[in-house]
Amino acid sequence: MNINEEYIRVVKARFNSVKELGDKTFQQLSKEELLWSLNKESNSIAVIIKHISGNMISRWTDFLITDGEKKWRNRDEEFKIAAYSKAELIEYWDNGWRVMLNSLTSLKEEDLLKKVYIRGEGHLVIEAIERQLAHYSYHVGQIVYIAKQIKGSEWSSLSIPKGKSEEFKSELMEKHRDQ
Numbered sequence: 001m002n003i004n005e006e007y008i009r010v011v012k013a014r015f016n017s018v019k020e021l022g023d024k025t026f027q028q029l030s031k032e033e034l035l036w037s038l039n040k041e042s043n044s045i046a047v048i049i050k051h052i053s054g055n056m057i058s059r060w061t062d063f064l065i066t067d068g069e070k071k072w073r074n075r076d077e078e079f080k081i082a083a084y085s086k087a088e089l090i091e092y093w094d095n096g097w098r099v100m101l102n103s104l105t106s107l108k109e110e111d112l113l114k115k116v117y118i119r120g121e122g123h124l125v126i127e128a129i130e131r132q133l134a135h136y137s138y139h140v141g142q143i144v145y146i147a148k149q150i151k152g153s154e155w156s157s158l159s160i161p162k163g164k165s166e167e168f169k170s171e172l173m174e175k176h177r178d179q
Helices: 003-027 031-035 045-060 086-106 125-154 165-177
Strands: 115-118 121-124
Touching (some): 003 045, 003 086, 003 125, 031 125, 045 086, 115 125, 121 125
């Protein structure tokens, strides 16, 4: 087993699990709920989707050869409220993830210690990957939190439901005993 290949495999799995949290959240929400925000200073889930997608496309397009903050990206535009359909928002979301995951998949072990730039600041590829994983996890956490507030008692847990920790642990232990 090559440690660099294993790192890329593990980090891809982490990114995919973060995406899956978003995917499962969107399944529970209507278009109106995706566009809802608490006040003028708060972001809707739709705005966060636009921001994550814009960030992914900018950061991961020509990842190894151009600065991650592309001249063509209009970051401020990502935070403007607009009326999108749920399908359009999901398309934004999926497109960003596709660009990011394709770029990540194309990395070779010798790329991991190369230097890339984000807004002129140098990062090892490993650092840039970890930076983006933290950034996307942060925003997907916001998405999930907003959705839970909107749905209230209608929310379907994406992990271990409250009060079910022991039951979950027992099922997991039983599953692993059988392996």
